[in-house]
């Protein structure tokens with residue numbers, strides 16, 4: 087384990103003296119880290135019980151959700167002709183650490199908990215699961231094993247901590263709510279409270295379209311494109327739900343709709359007729375057959391009738407289907423003479439096209455331009471969506487647009503769920519929802535059969551059996567560009583793959599984390615047009631490049647993660663499972679980049695951190711961070727003395743150089759990690775400082791300097807409050823950002839250090855910062871007074887209120903968490919304490935590649951903004967700033983006017 091180690095004697099002595107102290111601290115940190123894990127602003131999946139059962143050799147293994155992870159659950163059902171859909175909410179008790187930093191912050195900043203309503207909304211998770219209706223017993227077993235039926239409506243409302251309710255009532259919609267009333271009473275002792283199916287479909291669709299970013303997408307000729315719907319411009323639209331049968335509903339508003347049409351030729355027709363004609367055992371098998379089919383064998387084409395010619399006068403090409411299944415009349419063939427593959431494709435095309443056409447006619451009837459398609463017939467299947475889109479596009483001559491929904495089949499169940507009163511979900515906003523994709527079929531909205539997984543260990547066993555180690559993607563997988571057929575033609579399917587992805591993986595629906603405390607960062611210049619990601623991953627070569635970078639980083643990351651958990655056999659097993667899981671995600675996304683919604687680099691980097699946490703790696707870089715913090719703190723006073731000997735002008739430059747130079751300590755960059763093998767942290771820091779000559783590749787320093795120091799006799803007034811978004815531990819924060827913070831404090835600017843809520847790589851967290859600041863304060867009066875005034879030196883305080891009064895004259899230094907557990911930041915979803923701190927801020931400093939380049943490089947804010955980063959990746963340097971690795975960015979943008 088080579089890494090930057092400080093070699094001075096002083097440091098060694100201190101190490102010895104503090105050995106015991108350190109051990110204690112390490113234990114404390116481990117403890118608090120695990121507490122953060124439970125109480126984070128973006129809650130994690132609790133893996134306390136995950137298990138498999140059934141035949142391990144099955145392609146779709148029998149798995150159930152863990153049964154003991156939920157404290158309080160609420161369930162709603164949609165029992166349809168073909169499938170039972172479950173939406174359930176699990177709430178996890180807030181196990182908040184008694185965090186003094188938070189308490190003092192609340193007083194200082196007046197942080198609210200996002201309580202815009204009269205009743206508080208609960209944080210928790212929404213899960214999406216389905217079963218086949220003919221296997222209703224499996225569904226009942228599932229509900230029982232998770233005790234979901236015990237959390238129904240309580241007369242005292244949702245927030246009541248009432249004990250399990252024996253007379254629970256569960257909201258249910260769909261015909262099965264009537265048909266199976268007695269069965270639910272008998273088996274679970276619960277009553278089903280019936281909700282109207284159309285009401286539910288509309289409520290579900292409206293909720294999804296308003297609250298979930300990138301819920302809707304178009305799918306044309308194999309290309310999926312997410313559509314951002316403006317909440318104020320949603321209605322009217324046509325909702326087409328393709329379940330067993332098809333409903334067409336004109337939606338004019340919340341609860342305002344009319345079922346205008348429908349067709350009995352729907353999903354049940356495809357599955358039923360398909361089963362009879364092909365002898366398929368499952369819907370997926372039937373769909374998979376279609377992918378290898380050729381419909382020309384069965385369908386009668388225009389060319390068949392016109393002797394191979396187009397009927398161009400009315401715009402029909404020879405390859406257009408004139409009559410579905412029409413060839414079967416003229417030939418002397420029996421059913422056995424046709425390939426099941428061809429039958430399945432003809433049937434799928436016939437039904438999809440027909441639904442598309444009827445939908446268009448209804449849209450035309452009411453002058454509707456947008457048609458949203460839902461229902462499980464669609465099943466995320468590219469060819470089905472392309473066919474429907476083609477029909478709508480063709481008949482409307484491009485005037486109407488077919489759109490699909492990621493939660494396609496769950497509209498009714500979600501609507502039934504929304505019909506519970508006082509759950510507070512109806513006005514949830516996109517920024518309060520975070521979708522996560524934990525590994526394992528039961529977690530991704532899959533079909534479930536079999537009893538529950540018992541614990542993490544069983545989940546790992548399942549992973550070992552079923553999730554191939556992703557070694558094959560260590561080398562980049564070449565991705566074929568999707569084939570197009572040309573619009574007029576559509577002769578052959580453009581989106582047929584060889585195999586259909588397993589049901590669970592293809593659903594593309596994650597667990598929705600409801601985090602009521604998240605807010606949109608109030609200083610975004612325009613939150614509606616804000617796009618966090620800088621690099622567009624829809625460019626295939628970019629996608630391939632970043633996938634390779636992440637794959638290649640994996641072995642080193644696993645080493646660090648395993649070591650951070652003591653290198654035990656258990657840690658190794660978890661490390662291996664993490665590698666499998668993350669590789670599987672990468673492989674899946676490589677195959678279908680939009681599988682989990684719109685994909686940006688920030689999502690990939692966050693997914694990696696989430697995946698580590700899923701396998702209970704709380705903080706993989708813990709010891710590296712500690713070592714680098716200590717090494718840097720040991721030389722801080724020398725640096726401060728050096729800085730204090732300079733003129734104001736040279737000092738400001740030295741400080742900015744210092745931030746850029748120290749940003750070299752990034753364990754997420756391949757090049758930097760190689761570098762660390764070559765020297766100690768201080769040697770690398772010095773080397774980096776020496777090379778820090780202006781002009782930088784992006785260099786707005788002069789404008790920034792003028793704002794800070796003025797020109798000539800003009801002395802500008804200092805900023806009132808600066809938000810410093812810190813990045814890495816060690817030299818980066820201690821020798822880079824803290825000295826800059828100190829300078830601002832000296833000038834009378836309040837400083838808020840904004841750090842991660844959860845660990846990500848070697849980034850410093852909000853939990854860790856107070857201790858680092860306290861250590862730094864030992865070397866510096868300015869920092870000490872400011873930290874005291876900001877309530878940071880909590881250990882020294884007995885009564886926070888007294889201290890804040892006492893220090894009201896000093897300029898405070900504070901620490902707030904950003905609400906993230908990733909090296910990047912999405913300003914649409916930040917912690918409420920950051921949002922509160924932003925209110926009086928007039929300067930933002932974003933530091934590091936993740937926060938200032940991969941995300942937010944192009945973001946504009948309402949206040950002055952300084953973006954500082956060293957580019958530690960050659961390709962990014964070339965692409966973004968036309969420079970080279972280790973070049974620097976100092977981008978300054980004055981407050982966006984208006």
Ligand SMILES: Nc1ncnc2c1ncn2[C@@H]1O[C@H](COP(=O)(O)OP(=O)(O)O)[C@@H](O)[C@H]1O
Nearest residue numbers: 166167168169329330353354357369461462463
């Ligand atoms: N695993 C599956 N088993 C059965 N049908 C499926 C499956 N996946 C998708 N389908 C399709 O979805 C249709 C049911 O869609 P859904 O929206 O659940 O409607 P319903 O409420 O009528 O059951 C089926 O008729 C079939 O076409």
Ligand SMILES: CC(C)(COP(=O)(O)O)[C@@H](O)C(=O)NCCC(=O)O
Nearest residue numbers: 752754755756909934935936937959
């Ligand atoms: C993960 C990171 C964004 C962290 O950078 P930071 O924000 O610490 O400057 C960065 O290390 C990165 O983009 N790494 C991958 C590229 C590489 O290894 O070259």
Ligand SMILES: [Mn+2]
Nearest residue numbers: 813814849909
């Ligand atoms: Mn970082």
